[in-house]
Amino acid sequence: MIWLYIFLNAVVLINGFLYVHRMGTRRVMPFAICLILLSIYCLFTPTYFYLIDRQTSMGDDGLFLFTGKNITGYYEKGMFFYMIANTLFIAGFIWKRYPIHLFRYTIKSEAISRLQNWSLFLYCLFFSIVFIDIAISGINPLDILLGSANESLFGQESITNSYYFRNCADCIITTIVLFAYLKGNKYKVTAMILMAFILFAIMGFRYRIILTILGLILVYGLDTKSIIPFSRILLTSIILIYFIFFITYNRWNFIQGRFSDLSYNPVEFEYGVFFEQTRASLADFNLIRYYEANPEIHHDYGLTMFGYVLIKALPKFVFPNGVKPYPPPALTILDNSLELPKQWARTGEATLHYGAFYGAFGGLGFVIMPFLMGFWLRFVVSRNPAFTPLGFLKQVVFSLAIFQFVTRGYFPQFVDHFVYISLPVWLLSGLLKRSTVLSTP
Numbered sequence: 001m002i003w004l005y006i007f008l009n010a011v012v013l014i015n016g017f018l019y020v021h022r023m024g025t026r027r028v029m030p031f032a033i034c035l036i037l038l039s040i041y042c043l044f045t046p047t048y049f050y051l052i053d054r055q056t057s058m059g060d061d062g063l064f065l066f067t068g069k070n071i072t073g074y075y076e077k078g079m080f081f082y083m084i085a086n087t088l089f090i091a092g093f094i095w096k097r098y099p100i101h102l103f104r105y106t107i108k109s110e111a112i113s114r115l116q117n118w119s120l121f122l123y124c125l126f127f128s129i130v131f132i133d134i135a136i137s138g139i140n141p142l143d144i145l146l147g148s149a150n151e152s153l154f155g156q157e158s159i160t161n162s163y164y165f166r167n168c169a170d171c172i173i174t175t176i177v178l179f180a181y182l183k184g185n186k187y188k189v190t191a192m193i194l195m196a197f198i199l200f201a202i203m204g205f206r207y208r209i210i211l212t213i214l215g216l217i218l219v220y221g222l223d224t225k226s227i228i229p230f231s232r233i234l235l236t237s238i239i240l241i242y243f244i245f246f247i248t249y250n251r252w253n254f255i256q257g258r259f260s261d262l263s264y265n266p267v268e269f270e271y272g273v274f275f276e277q278t279r280a281s282l283a284d285f286n287l288i289r290y291y292e293a294n295p296e297i298h299h300d301y302g303l304t305m306f307g308y309v310l311i312k313a314l315p316k317f318v319f320p321n322g323v324k325p326y327p328p329p330a331l332t333i334l335d336n337s338l339e340l341p342k343q344w345a346r347t348g349e350a351t352l353h354y355g356a357f358y359g360a361f362g363g364l365g366f367v368i369m370p371f372l373m374g375f376w377l378r379f380v381v382s383r384n385p386a387f388t389p390l391g392f393l394k395q396v397v398f399s400l401a402i403f404q405f406v407t408r409g410y411f412p413q414f415v416d417h418f419v420y421i422s423l424p425v426w427l428l429s430g431l432l433k434r435s436t437v438l439s440t441p
Contacts, residue, residue, distance in 0.1 A: 001080075002050065002076040002079055005080045006043070006047055008083050009042065009043055009083040012083065012086050012087045013035060013038060013039050013086060015090065016031075016035045016086075016090045016094075017032075017035055019090075020032045026222040026386050027381070027386050028093075028381055029218060029222075029381075029386070029395040029396060029398075029399045030377050030380060030398050030399045030402050031093050031374075031377055031378075031381065033214075033399045033402060034089070034377065034402060034406060035090075037403065037406045037407060038086055038089075040278050041278055041280055041281055041352055041406070041407065042085075042086060042281060042352070045275050045278045045279060045281055046075065046078065046079060046082075046281040046282070048275050049275065049279065049281075049282060050075045053072065054282065055070050055071065055072050056068035056069065056070065056071060056282075056286075057071060057279070057282035057283050057285070057286040057338065057349070058338060058340070058347070058349070059276075067339075067340050067341065068286070068338060068339060068340065069286065069293075069339050071282065071285045071286050071289055073289075074285040074286070074288055074289050075285060077288060078281065078284060078288060081288075081354070081358075081363075081366045082281070084366055084367060084370075085354050085357075085366045085367075085370040088367060088370040088371040089370035089373055089374040090374060091371060092371035092373065092374020092375040092376075092377075093374035093375070093377055093378045094374075095374075096378060103438060103439075104387045104438075105389065105436045105437065106436070106437060106438075106439040107182070107389050107432070107435045107437075108436075108437050111431070112182055112183065114431070115182050115432070115435065116182050116184050118428055119178040119179040119182060119184070119424070119428070120175075120179065120184075120188070122175045122178075122424050122428075123172060123176065123179065123192055126169075126171040126172050126175060127195065127196070129165050129168045130165065130166055130168050130169050130199065131199070133166050134203075166203075167417075167420050168420065169199070169200065169203065170417060170420035170421040170423075171420055171421065171423050171424050172196050172199075172208075173196070173208055173211055173212045173215060173400065174215075174397055174422070174424040174425060175192075175424050176189070176192050176193060176196060176212055176215070177212070177215035177216060177218075177219055177393075177396060177397075177400075178393065178424055178425065178428070179192065180215075180216055180220065181389075196212065197209055197212070206247055207403075207404070209247060210244065210403075211400045211403060213240060213243075213244075214400060215396055215397075215400055218396050218399065219396065222392075242266060245266070245273075245274075246269070248269075248273055248274075248277065249263060249268070249270060249273070250263060278407075280350055280352045280355070280408075280409070281352060283334065283337075283338075283349050283350065283351045283355055284351050284352055284354055284355035284358065286337055287334060287337050287358060288358065289337075290333070290337035290339075291337075291358075297333060299358075299361055299365075300328075300329045300330050300333075300359065302360045302361070303330075303360075304328040304329055304330035304331065304356075304359070304360065304410075304411075304412075305330070305356060305360050305411040305412075306411065308328045308412040309411065309412045311325065311328075311412070312324075312413075312416060313415075328412075330356065330359045330360065333359060334350075334351060334355075334359065335347075350407075350408045350409055350410065352406060352407065352409050353373070353405050353406050353409045353411075354366060354370070354409075355409050356409035356410065356411065357369035357370070377402075380395075380398055381395065384398070388436060389432055390429055390432045390433060397418075397421050397422050397425055398422075401418035401421050401422070402414070
């Protein structure tokens, strides 16, 4: 039956893509991004691991040899749940007819320069906040860049005893996307990208590099005023694929400042790492196995997903002895489900959002929550129509934020991420509205 579930899952996702094609990607960006992620994480990757007979969620060789529990009996059930969840997610989004807008708005030409300058100012502001926060914590990013530091920024907490300032790195992403959307000078865009990527790389934030690239693809690729030649699309795609595998293969060399050890040869890259980096479905399957094997363990009914949004937002001094009640119950159950040696530190393994739904509400989490999520995305898209500049930008930043939720499944982190990544657009929203006029043919 598993191949029937895989086939039906593919049919459901293809129908979702046909809907996007019919409506236009520009109008339903978050939905399109979710479909791409679901195709990778809920179809291609689990099918690949099923074909190679992957038996545990963490792997069957190296450090994880003889660890973890066998999940081969849960591929079929997992793919059945994914088929149901994807169907209901798409149904939740497309159930309501999308309004057709005959008019399009644009930004007044005389306001472009001012908005560009504000974008550059915000870029410098947020970049400085992150850099200074790192520096006053006792770590010199330049030393890491030059390879002369004995420590790294990965997992290093700020001297402010929080990540409030360092999370402004998310704002840097948006300022780059904003400047590119405003047709900023390409040399300046390139310089902004290079500086940001260097900072993200030494901080170990590979996903922020990917989100910046995705944001630029949305801005340039969905520009209705330009036609991109196929040859440029092909060349850009090849460069992006190379770059993603390059930063993945050399991730720890970047973090630790070992730049002399960087490998640029694509022959040396481990291309199987793509599936390893998108294996969250295996954590979902293993979580299903763990709950079924331990019926005395209860679901947390949304405490982690919704209650910890408030806990994460509040400062530490609000809590007794300045200690927040971490880890959240759902993450503790996830760690326990891996059944690794107790003396090992947390691996950072994450489920998809579907796994988080299951951890919160059990089997109903694969039924009710995907439909509600589709409904939620429809609400966001309807409230922020892409025919206005501000609506387009809000859809872009929401698309970047939803990437984090789908692939990591931790809703409080999504909320935190969304607040920071939306901040530059929110700060300029008034000026953007005042600068918007009806577009002439």
